[in-house]
Amino acid sequence: MESESLYLNIDYVGSSGIILSPEQKAALQTSLVILQSENKFSKVYFWGKILGIKDDYFIAQGVGKDELEGRKTFYSKDCIHWGLLPPATRQMRDTSKLAKGRFTGDPSFEFEHSETKKVGEGEETAEEEETINIKEEDRLSSVIADIDEDVRIVPRAAFIKTPLAHVIPNRSFEGLTVSESAKLCNYMHFRHPKLLLEKSLLQRANLDKAIDFLDTLEEDIPKGSWSMQFERGSGLLTLRSLLWQGYVFYHIPGTRKFGSVYMGTGEKNLDLPFML
Amino acid sequence: MELCFFFEQAGIGLNREEIIRIWLALKNLVDTHPLQHVRLWGKIFGTDQNYYVAEVEYRDNEEEEGEEDEEAEEHQEEETEKEGEEGEEEEQEEDDTPKPDFKPPPTIPKEGPKQGTNKKTYFVCNDPGKPWVKLPTVTPAQIQLARQLKKFFTGRLDAPVVSYPPFPGNEANYLRAQIARISAGTHISPLGFYQFDEEEEEEEDAEARDNFVENLDFEGIPIRDLVEPSLANWVHHVQHILPQGRCVWWNPVQKNEDDYEDEDEEEEREEPDEPEPEQGPPLLTPLSEDAEIGNIAPWTPKLSSSLVPQYAIAIMHSNLWPGAHAFASGKKFENVYIGYGHKYNQENYSPPAVPAVQEEFPSGPEITEAEDPTPEEEAALRAAKQEAAEAQEEVEEAEEEEDEDD
Numbered sequence: 001m002e003s004e005s006l007y008l009n010i011d012y013v014g015s016s017g018i019i020l021s022p023e024q025k026a027a028l029q030t031s032l033v034i035l036q037s038e039n040k041f042s043k044v045y046f047w048g049k050i051l052g053i054k055d056d057y058f059i060a061q062g063v064g065k066d067e068l069e070g071r072k073t074f075y076s077k078d079c080i081h082w083g084l085l086p087p088a089t090r091q092m093r094d095t096s097k098l099a100k101g102r103f104t105g106d107p108s109f110e111f112e113h114s115e116t117k118k119v120g121e122g123e124e125t126a127e128e129e130e131t132i133n134i135k136e137e138d139r140l141s142s143v144i145a146d147i148d149e150d151v152r153i154v155p156r157a158a159f160i161k162t163p164l165a166h167v168i169p170n171r172s173f174e175g176l177t178v179s180e181s182a183k184l185c186n187y188m189h190f191r192h193p194k195l196l197l198e199k200s201l202l203q204r205a206n207l208d209k210a211i212d213f214l215d216t217l218e219e220d221i222p223k224g225s226w227s228m229q230f231e232r233g234s235g236l237l238t239l240r241s242l243l244w245q246g247y248v249f250y251h252i253p254g255t256r257k258f259g260s261v262y263m264g265t266g267e268k269n270l271d272l273p274f275m276l
Numbered sequence: 277m278e279l280c281f282f283f284e285q286a287g288i289g290l291n292r293e294e295i296i297r298i299w300l301a302l303k304n305l306v307d308t309h310p311l312q313h314v315r316l317w318g319k320i321f322g323t324d325q326n327y328y329v330a331e332v333e334y335r336d337n338e339e340e341e342g343e344e345d346e347e348a349e350e351h352q353e354e355e356t357e358k359e360g361e362e363g364e365e366e367e368q369e370e371d372d373t374p375k376p377d378f379k380p381p382p383t384i385p386k387e388g389p390k391q392g393t394n395k396k397t398y399f400v401c402n403d404p405g406k407p408w409v410k411l412p413t414v415t416p417a418q419i420q421l422a423r424q425l426k427k428f429f430t431g432r433l434d435a436p437v438v439s440y441p442p443f444p445g446n447e448a449n450y451l452r453a454q455i456a457r458i459s460a461g462t463h464i465s466p467l468g469f470y471q472f473d474e475e476e477e478e479e480e481d482a483e484a485r486d487n488f489v490e491n492l493d494f495e496g497i498p499i500r501d502l503v504e505p506s507l508a509n510w511v512h513h514v515q516h517i518l519p520q521g522r523c524v525w526w527n528p529v530q531k532n533e534d535d536y537e538d539e540d541e542e543e544e545r546e547e548p549d550e551p552e553p554e555q556g557p558p559l560l561t562p563l564s565e566d567a568e569i570g571n572i573a574p575w576t577p578k579l580s581s582s583l584v585p586q587y588a589i590a591i592m593h594s595n596l597w598p599g600a601h602a603f604a605s606g607k608k609f610e611n612v613y614i615g616y617g618h619k620y621n622q623e624n625y626s627p628p629a630v631p632a633v634q635e636e637f638p639s640g641p642e643i644t645e646a647e648d649p650t651p652e653e654e655a656a657l658r659a660a661k662q663e664a665a666e667a668q669e670e671v672e673e674a675e676e677e678e679d680e681d682d
């Protein structure tokens with residue numbers, strides 16, 4: 001969620017158990033402004049919090065002109081001092097999936113993963129143990145990248161793609177209506193589209209190129225990985241991801257207000273198919 | 277309300293506005309039921325709706341009205357039990373012998389009201405303001421099965437729990453079982469806030485004590501000691517649930533001989549590996565005795581503020597039941613649970629395997645199939661028989677003749 005109105009917006013996700021203490025709110029409000037001006041971001045988002053065993057990480061993301069490209073991620077343990085996270089490379093993300101268990105709260109902690117591999121051919125097979133060390137900082141960075149890719153969502157038409165392929169906020173976005181907001185097809189994954197390219201030309205014929213440049217939630221597998229609830233009558237819509245427990249998206253129908261925040265342990269819910 | 281303030285300091289809990297609505301709903305609950313003590317137990321997220329759970333205690337001598345979920349028989353028994361032992365030590369009730377009308381497959385009797393897993397009664401509602409629904413009492417079988425399950429709540433109490441192994445009951449029962457498990461695992465209080473009743477202590481030495489009273493002389497433990505990593509200053513004040521699904525061990529051998537202890541699934545984390553009787557840690561055991569989950573400490577102690585530690589409060593986050601929190605400050609403490617109602621597991625959940633296919637009847641000569649004899653063979657056999665019979669007859673005739681000769 002946007003850092004400028006963090007103080008107001010954090011209340012919208014309070015019913016999902018996401019709450020910041022007054023001290024944290026005060027600290028974030030000042031430090032995020034400093035972060036924004038120091039790094040010359042056009043916007044800073046409060047991304048969420050990853051709970052560790054000894055300590056928690058607060059995550060913020062800064063964006064330049066383009067909303068989708070060139071996001072920079074920062075983490076902090078005290079809401080005041082922010083450190084830049086290395087961008088997650090493909091290899092980092094693959095290796096960090098091997099790390100199991102909770103985050104500890106110490107960025108220099110190393111997870112160890114050892115696996116036995118069979119080396120050699122035919123009869124000369126020998127088992128070789130290979131140990132991979134995964135630094136917690138890298139794992140943090142890749143988990144954030146994973147969450148962004150899997151569940152970061154925006155309402156349809158909130159962002160548009162310009163002819164120059166920049167993704168910018170849509171100035172004429174006026175929010176979804178109540179009936180629109182109850183449909184999953186009106187929410188889109190805010191990532192580089194993957195499923196869109198697989199659609200046939202016939203399916204793509206009706207899409208608006210400026211608006212429908214993202215994947216919709218309707219095609220998510222498994223079905224039912226989102227829990228949609230209306231609160232305050234129909235004044236507030238909350239979408240909770242069951243795949244990444246702790247990811248909450250809110251939208252107030254009829255207004256431009258929407259946002260999302262993650263507060264969880266940073267572990268993907270791989271048991272989802274059993275739990276539905 | 278005050279407790280809400282403390283939780284907000286801790287960065288856990290719900291909106292203030294929501295808390296006020298819940299508080300009003302709780303007030304409504306008190307107005308309509310004869311309750312002695314009510315508190316907000318927590319909130320459980322479901323896929324369609326959420327549950328707000330209130331933990332209540334009925335006033336003494338007040339019979340719970342409209343026990344719609346109990347069978348008539350049990351209801352009567354409870355009444356007789358209550359009439360006989362009202363106000364006396366509950367230990368006698370605790371030793372409930374197996375009821376005579378039990379059916380052959382051994383069922384572990386559930387614990388009566390106001391004891392063990394059913395010590396408190398729980399009400400749930402989907403939205404503050406909607407009517408509170410009383411949850412049925414929990415049976416040991418439900419607890420045992422709930423341990424093997426990991427399902428999302430839907431938010432509808434009458435929804436069926438589609439699972440393997442099949443769960444006895446609907447979502448209300450599953451919710452109640454999870455509440456019992458979470459309470460047993462995560463309700464903690466500062467050391468010394470509760471103490472055992474001394475009079476009872478003398479009477480029952482060997483038996484597990486299940487009663488405690490508030491310690492009036494409790495002074496409060498300094499915050500600094502409460503957040504010590506050793507956790508020795510926090511104690512559980514809800515009885516541990518044994519693998520059997522009860523807090524007090526019930527001997528299945530009393531009535532029928534067949535031992536079904538092996539059915540008991542995996543031991544709970546603190547469970548010492550003892551064959552029988554099962555024993556859990558006694559009440560008011562310090563948290564330092566809690567077993568680790570893999571290599572993770574079961575609790576994370578924290579101060580609410582790092583800048584002004586002298587006015588901070590101590591917070592405990594449970595790592596075993598993510599979403600369970602407790603705080604203490606001076607003489608006050610409170611527990612709350614806000615989450616999905618699942619236990620943390622380092623390994624991924626895998627449903628228990630389907631039992632092995634039953635073995636076939638051991639094949640022996642009695643049931644081995646043989647080929648039917650062909651007509652030629654039958655004819656041959658018949659001829660052979662006839663010959664034998666003729667030979668026999670001849671012999672017999674000869675014998676008879678001999679007999680006649682004699």
